[in-house]
Amino acid sequence: MLYCARCMRLCEGPVCPVCRKSDLREPEAKDVCFLTERGQIWGSILEDNLNDCRIPFLKKGRMGAGLAMSTGNRFETFRFFVPYERYEEASALAEELFGEG
Numbered sequence: 001m002l003y004c005a006r007c008m009r010l011c012e013g014p015v016c017p018v019c020r021k022s023d024l025r026e027p028e029a030k031d032v033c034f035l036t037e038r039g040q041i042w043g044s045i046l047e048d049n050l051n052d053c054r055i056p057f058l059k060k061g062r063m064g065a066g067l068a069m070s071t072g073n074r075f076e077t078f079r080f081f082v083p084y085e086r087y088e089e090a091s092a093l094a095e096e097l098f099g100e101g
C-alpha cells in the first residue's frame with residue numbers, strides 16, 4: 001500500500017488512480033486516509049459504528065454549502081477519512097456494513 005498525500009488516499013499500485021501522479025510514499029500511522037463515500041443514512045450508520053469502535057474519523061460533505069442548502073441536504077454525500085493506523089479496522093467495519101472493501 002502506498003499513500004497519495006494529494007488525494008489523502010491509499011493506493012494499491014505505484015500510480016494514484018485519482019490524480020494519476022506517481023510520487024506516492026509509504027503511509028505513516030497518522031496519515032488521514034479516504035475510507036468510503038456514503039449518503040446521509042448510511043453515513044450516519046457508519047458514523048455510529050466508528051464511534052462504537054472508538055475509531056477517530058473525519059467526515060466531509062461533498063457538496064458546497066450553498067448547493068446542499070438549495071437541495072435541502074437530500075442528495076448530500078459524505079466522505080469518511082480515518083488515520084492509517086486504524087484504516088484496516090475501519091475498512092473491515094465498512095466491509096461488514098456495506099459488503100465491500
Ligand SMILES: [Zn+2]
Pocket residue numbers: 004005006007008009016017018019020021
Ligand atoms: Zn492522488
